[in-house]
Amino acid sequence: MEPVQGTLDDLGTPLHEVTFVVFDLETTGGSAKEHAITEIGAVKVKAGERLGELATLVDPGGPIPPFITVLTGITDAMVVAAPKLESVLPSFLEFIRGAVLVAHNAPFDVGFIKAACAALGYPPPANPVVDTADLARRVLTRDETPNCKLATLARIFHSPNQPCHRALADARATVDVLHGLLERTGAFGVSTLEELKGFVRAPSPQQQRKRHLADAIPGAPGVYVFEDERGEPLYVGKSSNLRNRVRSYFTAGETRPRVREMIGIAERVRPIVCATGLEAEVRELRLIASAKPRYNRRSRFPERVVWLKLTDEQFPRLAVVREVKDDGGTYLGPFGGMRAADDARAAIHEAVPLRRCAERVTTRARRPACALAGLGRCGAPCEGGETPEEYAVHVANARRAMIEDAGPVYAALKARMDRLSAEQRYEEAAVDRDRLAVFVRAAARMQRLASLTRIPQLIAASPAFEGGWDIHVVRHGRLAAAGVMPRGAHPTPYVEALTATAETVVPGPGPTPAATAEETECILRWLEAPGVRLVQVDGSWSLPVRGAGRLKAGIDRAYPGRSDARLNGGAERSPREGRPLR
Structure with missing residues (x-):
């Protein structure tokens, strides 16, 4: 066979020839659709050398919430004379031309840039993106760092620039973190931009070794339980297709460090097939509350x-x-x-x-x-x-x-x-x-x-995914039975049989007399979904005419999201710090 000379495309782009633009944004909130940019900071680097910086405050066009001012130090007085986004965005797009974008928790910052481009009529940037948070999860172990927050990584890599929730300072710290992480990836044989992208997307060795755990999982709705060698639950989840969901844990798309750590411990996955998606959601909540798996963060302690x-x-x-x-x-x-x-x-x-x-x-x-x-x-x-x-x-x-x-x-x-x-x-x-x-x-x-909880019994149905109807019996806000009626069948025998075999529910005192608030809320979301039909309601299902619901919409518009986690018992989190495990 004659030797074939490789092309430059085969070799890839060496990392020392790649121009990176490391950037950070400060905003008035966590939603790119509802909030605005208040500051942009960006640093252009190549081969370890800083080529330039861009930094500017941005007039968000409205007041900055007080809690954002406390977090960032950016006040309304500071941005009142700042340029508006339509003046700043073209300069930023020119600054990043031909470069690889880098940000810590990049989906947050890139999402705001894309939303700004859409609002002002610019095409979204097509630059490759490197997320230093994802890269850190692949490179660093739990022994080296308790988390992958920017401030933590800046300390680990001895950055002279400490993050302080100001855009340029955070971008400079991210540069130091990027260089530290790139040094670590060299030990994995990563020397080109293409290898870097593949390295971040690659499943971990533990994920590759444990792929066989998904082999016998059925493709049905239900609950899955990751268990250790002693059979103790590690993590409980639910899905409308158990096989597809469990398989996703062993792919490169699963980057959450706690999940990857859990996979390394897991020895089996136990499926619990459910009749309907709502039953799976309710069973998940009940299993988490009873077993309290260590890798579930939410719903573990309803008591x-x-x-x-x-x-x-x-x-x-x-x-x-x-x-x-x-x-x-x-x-x-x-x-x-x-x-x-x-x-x-x-x-x-x-x-x-x-x-x-x-x-x-x-x-x-x-x-x-x-x-x-x-x-x-x-x-x-x-x-x-x-x-x-x-x-x-x-x-x-x-x-x-x-x-x-x-x-x-x-x-x-x-x-x-x-x-x-x-x-x-x-x-x-x-x-x-x-x-x-x-x-x-x-x-x-x-x-x-x-x-809902004051109703002794409510029976409702919704169209099933493959035809027929999903039928549920709800008693005092608790799911008492779930079943599927085939397409074309007469409903009366199925409803009567499901009612006869439903769980007997004896209500206790208070607004949630038979189930946790989370379970009843799951049922309410399903009842309010399109296509749901009420079959039987014992009593009346109504809200107070002058109840708090009429005021909540205005509260949510003026002050979105800050109190919900405290009501539900979940942990509040910054949009930059990723998603908590459910």
Whole structure:
């Protein structure tokens, strides 16, 4: 055979000949569709030498949220004279021409650039992209770094530039991290740009060795459980197609470091086939709550939620409790932690002068009033300032705000926020805004849950993927049975059989008497999906006319997302730090 000389294309582009533009953005929030860029920083490097820098503040066209100002230090006054994005974007696109883009958690920054190009009529940049976060997950071990945050990596690689949530400083730190990571990839035989791309996309050795675990998984909806050699659950997930989902864990597309670590420990995958997708979602939640697998981060401890309780006594008060009891109290929640419950309590106290002391107060047990009485924030029932009948008016107002009409609380907090803003006391106004958002979202969520949990039995159906109908029996907000009716079959026998074999549900007290709030919310999402038909409803399914749901839409538009994790018990995260495991 005659020798064939390779082409330059076969050799690839040596990394020392590649021009990288390492960039970072600061924004007013985490959504490229809803938020704007406030600062751009970029550094152009080649062969370890810095060729140039670009840095500019950007006028976002609106106010910067206070929590963003606290995070970045960028204020409205700093950007008021800054150029708008339409003036900055052409310069940035020219700066990155012909270069490989580099960013830490690149989908975040690249997503904002693409959204800006779409809004201003520019074609999206077609530059190759390198994500230093993904590269670090491939190169570094858990022993070397607890996480792949930019600040952590900058310390590991001894960068003189420490990230501080300012665009140019973070871009300079990312340059140092990039150079450190490229040195590490050399030990893996990576010397060209093409090899670097393939290296990031390649599955880990553990993933390659464990691919056989997906061989016997059926292609049906259900739950999958990764187990260790002792049969202990490591991770629980669900999918509409178990085979495809489990196989994806052993491909290059799975880059989450915790998942790759889990795969290295796993010895088997146990499938649990379910009749419908909703049943799989519910079973996943129940298995996570019961088995508490170490690699699931969310839904592991539903018992740790807290509630805000309006007590049942002569002079009731608002108390944060961990358990719902059949004791005559009125409950609001659940909340993911004490802080959220305290915020909701403070919001109600702003509108309703309930006593805030923890001691038991009766007409016989008298004691001196606290300072709140002198401030007009409490009627001082402790020293006889209010009779039980007079105090009962406040109790009724608080109960109505929790379960029927959040309007008075909203109006009271809004008036206070307006007054504080007029006095330029913005930080105090922001605290009240947080409290209002938590209260409105919690009340809207609870009222939505209670609308379903008060129904003894509800039967509904939705079109199945391959024809027929998925049928579910829901009792007091708990999934009691799930089944599939074939195409063309008469529904009555299937519905009757499913109802007869459904789980017997004995409700307990409170807004979630038979299931966790997450399970009931899963069912509600399914019931609200297109194509779902109600077959039978015992009782009525309705929401309060003046409930918190009418206020929630405005809260979400003005203040998106910041309180939801605290209500659900999930961990809040920065859009730059990747996604948590469910």
